[in-house]
Amino acid sequence: MAADRAAGNGCNLLICLELYLSGYLAGDKMRDRAQPIDGEYAERVGEVAQLHNIAITYTYPEVNAGSLYNAAGFVSAAGELIGHHRKNHLPKGYEPTYFTADHAISVFDYAGWKIALLICYDIEFPEAARQAALQGAEFIIVPTALGAEWSFVVEKLVPTRAWENGVFLAYANWAGKEGDMTYLGGSRIIGPEGKEDAVAGNREEILIAELDKSRVAAARARLNYLGDRVPYDG
Helix, strand or coil: CHHHHHHHCCCCEEECCCCCCCCCCCHHHHHHHCECCCCHHHHHHHHHHHHHCCEEEEEEEEEECCEEEEEEEEECCCCCEEEEEECCCCCCCHHHHHCCCCCCCCEEEECCEEEEECCHHHHHCHHHHHHHHHCCCCEEEEEECCECCCHHHHHHHHHHHHHHHCCEEEEEECEEEECCEEEECCCEEECCCCCEEEECCCCCCCCCCCCCCHHHHHHHHHCCHHHHCCCCCC
């Protein structure tokens, strides 16, 4: 089990992939596999977190008032759900067939860090990461399901998001194949100065990196994009 392996390596947080608990390409089975925010998924992940004393970011189809959302939750090592996000940006094609887009980003506190969750396509819009940073985020977690043809996203765009906002960014992608889709892999943990602290290949693996909060302060002191930005009207 990934939680056991991660905890055994001294990790404090395990990040799962986009729609990990249902399968990304569940298709017409997505609604049958959906749960409310406080449903069985949250309960079971909380139990695993407590058992292994590790925080977990998990991803699942959420049902709320008849609508489905592509959602991510953050459970503390004590098993408490303390962070949640519904995907804001749905790429054309598959996802809008099943999901409703949300329009909110929130930041929560855990273990001395201010953390935001985004999901896959969200990070490809500079406004999303910037909004999280303006709300105080120092660490952005991005579960994703990126196809093999989009290597530019992980190699160029994602490190830029970390650098231009002075945040740590963990981008957790599927690897291998699911149905007709081949995933890129290439998960990354990126520092606030755009440095790639850990990079995965195209096979399943667990990445490990240590986050040093002083790097956030140093990066923002050197290039204060958040403080020097000029908001535009209209």
